[in-house]
Amino acid sequence: MASTPHAHHVTPIPVLLRTFFLLLGLMLLTIFAAQAPYWFPGMFGWMIPYWPLTNAIALAIAIAKAVLVISIFMGVKYTTNLVKLYAIGGFVWFLLLYVMLVDYVSRPWEPVRGWEAVPSSGLPRSKESDGGVPYPQFPAPKGKDGHEAGSH
């Protein structure tokens, strides 16, 4: 079988080993990148306010690990173009789901008052300081009827 001209690519063990250790190293790196500001506040404490950066580092390392696994372990690097198309296409299509973020990003712009970006609704934010304004309160009724406000 291995002697036929159509033999499948056999990934040599050293390549696999190298990949494995690279993956382990990347894992340690990602832990370090996430925890360094807390372990060494003197040296890396400045990173804490820049959480998007730290996020980006963590994701970049994860993507690097994923690429290693897909191309070497899963053998996509050595396979046919068709399989490459499906492997890459799957991830590209997964990113398509993130079109939904457009909604979540632009929702706080509403209601549209001449397209100015006034955050006034959108999902409840975790903190008021996130830029969300307090929700409109129902005004208390005049209470002519003696009923309590809002006791629908």
Next chain:
Amino acid sequence: MNIFKVLPVAPEQASERAFGYDLIFWTITILAVVFTILVFALVLALAVRYRRGSSADRRYPVYHSNGIEAVLTLVPLVLGLGIFAWSSADFVKFRQRPKESMEIFVIGKQWMWHLQHMNGIRENNELHIPVDTPITMTMISQDVIHAMYIPAFRVQYHVVPGRYTEMSFTATKPGRYKMLCAMHCGTQHSEMVGFVYVMSKSDYARWIEGGGNRYEPRAATMVAAGEQVWNRKACGNCHAGMDTVRGPTLNGIFNAQRRLTDGSTAKAAPDYLRESILLPWLRLTKGYETTMPAYKGQLTEEEVLQLIEYIKSNSNTSTSGSPQPYSAPGARTLPTPTHPENATNRANRYGSAGVTQSEEGAMNAR
């Protein structure tokens, strides 16, 4: 009989948005009809002409033509983009909150609309709003997703739990319109139905002043109760502080001698007042040929008593000038001629605008 009343093909246009909306709607309709006819004609013509065995020339068959395909791509694309641009502009306008608007707060719940006005008046499944006034609804649901849908205004927006949504519109035509829930919300979804009552501005002011028609304060005295009935039925719209073309003032009328259309006189004793309220055409005051609507069946005897008591109270204080049956600004002036419906339809509307019992009246009036 108007066939479109019985078999309507289009909903009423009762908001500022409706005309522009219908313009797009019917434009697309024309396009759709044209294209449908085009395709049907093409299919039928080709199918008949080239039916099996016909003598039509079949030489030089065309199997592909980039020119035709380009036309087939570009024409729908351009038309589609045109419609897109037009409708998007309209939609952005719809989603904009007017600079100044009256806010109504809406709570959707299974299976009912709770609405609340700025001044705290609350309504269930009914909304009274003034005509020609921008309204902004701030909406939230307390359970599942509902959709506030008023077909005559061409507006709809979901009422979502956990988040405020907004919807703005301006009603342009007094009347009664369906207010529906268009998002399936459980068992009684189809009964989550209410009505929007669009009133003239003065009617609305009076309605507001009267505290709405449902949640009015409990009156402490007979006179106060009478005042409520007075406001609810909007009697003051015609019977103002002085005689007008539409009706005589009722201030100081109690037990006074009234000159009637047939020349006779009558004393405005409680019996006469009761008769004039319930069946007014029996004895009309001189100078007023058009009769006011009969309130027989619309007022209980209790309410009539309260009204008479209220009229009496106005007569007793006549020495101190005209009494103030209500104090809303503009409420004592007559409806302005810019609202011709008021004159023509007032009889029915006064009997119904604020009341649920006589919805049919309002329907007939339109």
Next chain:
Amino acid sequence: MSAILERTAAPDPQVKKNYLNADHTLASWLLTTDHKRIAVLYLIGVTVMFFLGSLAAAFVRFELTSPRGQILTHETYNKMFTAHGVIMIFFFLIPAVPAVLGNFLIPMMIGARDLAFPRLNLASWYVWTISAVIVLTGLIMGGVDTGWTFYTPLSSLYSNTQVSLVLVGLFLSGFSSIMTGVNFIATIHKMRAPGMTWFKLPLYVWSHYATSVIIILGTPVVAITLFLVVLERTFRIGIFSPELGGDPVLFQHLFWFYSHPAVYIMVLPAMGVISEVITCFSRRQIFGYRFVAMSSMAIAAIGFLVWGHHMYVSSQSVLQGLIFSLLSFLVAVPSAIKVFNWSLTMWRGSVQFSTPMIYALAFIGLFVIGGLTGLYLAAIDTDVHLTGTYFIVAHFHYVMVGGAILAFLGGIHFWWPKMFGKMYNEFWGRLSAMVIFLGFNFTFFPQFILGYLGMPRRYHVYYFAPEWQFYHVASSLGSTILGIGFLMPAFYLTASLLRKDNVAPANPWGAKGLEWENASSPPVTLNFESQPIVTENPYNYDPIEDTNKVRREAGLPEIPREDPDKEVHH
């Protein structure tokens, strides 16, 4: 006319071995890995589900003839329309064309002996059947009242009906769908006969390829979404319910991410059927082969980018709404290309009004109306008033019933001789096609007006608007005609199986394609006696010869033929 219709072969004294009579035990059917037998199993399944779903629809239409309802309570009515939606969408429309006709035809059309993974194919039927049983159990024992869209938080926290059970069933049916999709993709890529290049594929295969891509990309998303709703009901984890911290609009996003492309899962294979039928009965190559093929792929791709047009007024942002509106208009273009290319296929052809052709022409008509009314709903502003009303109901029935079901019936009629080796009664076939076309328009056209007037969908009573009753009664009357139309094929097709004197020849329509030219009717177990080799383009018909054959029989002069060199410029 009679000359055209004499297609049945002389009764063959020797019954040849084929996939139907290869083995007669029940086990040979239930454990079969033959794609053709699995298609027959699916056909039985979807037919049962179709009539169950229609029964629910009949109740709905009967209720609506009166403004105050007729016999059902609100709850039962809600369960009826939910049952109708769930059964028809998940157990009829989605599997109908792919799992029945696709299963049967794809290997035959590309010249393969079977699908790539025959056991997976059988597993998909079992998963489908189990899920159907689970869902039917749920719908009968307690029912579901949320509508087939299962919007949270109604479905997650507020409904006391059998939502969890039904959702588990739908989750499973998603896997059945995925198995079929994976199978088709591997088959179409790897199992084509020698010479069968991509641009020699029948368009039916193209449309199935596009469908399969949608299935594998979309179905998992809705599967996990529905499963999260089950978890939400079971454990009260809060992902889609605001009371538990979640966002209900996110559910709608994820639901429609699949469920809009699902519309194309239903209608793309239907379009494939139409391409086959129109070319065969016009005796002509399809007009613009590459455009039709590529428009399938374009629809599949753009179809994934338009889900937000279900949510214009669901409190999604205006920007998102505008983006989706624009993309929704783009998807109209490939659909328009298809419609006109089908129509132009009859140009200089030799058109024959057989039953499948009548279905196909009816499909074009109804699909045009369904597609054009989509413009109202793609336009973000007109959608505001029409969304959630009967306009939507009418629109998607025009596309789904007028499109997918008519094409399915057309396809069943077209390949019936191939599947079972029997000819059906042509008169009843044509009659049923016309009855369905008429009944369909009677049923659903009034609903456009109802929707414009403001009748919301899923309303049981409308006593506050008695002026709507006329249209409802008209629609219900039409649905009776439609129902009769749907019952007719069930009877005469079954009858055709029982009769002995209507044996079909291998190629009764004189159609092109490996399944017609290289296989017997019904085909043998491994489809072909010998491996077919493809040399010519698909749809290589000769309209002039076809017409002249008829004219010769009728004693008419033959129409002229240009010299053969000039004829084919493809």
Next chain:
Amino acid sequence: MATHAHTADPDAPAVYEQFEDIDQQQETYILGMWSFLVTEIMFFGALFLIYSIYRWQYQGDFYIFHKELDYVLGGINTTVLLASSFSVALAVHYAQLKKKRQQLLALGFTLLCAFGFLIIKAIEYGKKFEHSKFPNDTFVWDAAKYGGDPEHARLFFSLYFSMTGLHGLHVLIGILVIGYLMYLIAKDHPVITDYVPTELVGLYWHFVDLVWIFLYPLFYLIPK
């Protein structure tokens, strides 16, 4: 299902009746597996999307909640999964070279890692159950003590349990599949004619690893 060989070579792998030759069969299986993995990507993709949206909305809260998770245990689990992924790749390597004993050893090591992963996961879950962090009716979040919105805490733990739970389910299925594969290989079952079954199982297992590669930083290493 009958298989038939097209060549006289008795060593040549059997070809199923629907295929022409072994190359077609192998390529078809790999393509089929990849298209299945595409569905898996979308399957987990939807969950990752949900996670991203809520993480983006409740960034500060999620930082507070993530401290409940033990990143050391998570790190050990990552190592375990990476090792298992490596050993599966090794198994495929030996399968291609037809070295049955080494192949079985590599698969056995993978199985061991998978069990190890599940045991560590069980320890983690156990802690959460103990402290009522499982999002059901008994869910408790002491907002006064730790801060954060209790509703968002429920959301975070909902996501944590559904995503890692679904991943755990995949590990479990992987264990069953690998175990069955080892049984077939050990028995020299006729289904195992070449390396492709091992390759397919390997692809699946790498995917399980892939998911964890993203789950780990997203849940355990949330920066403030």
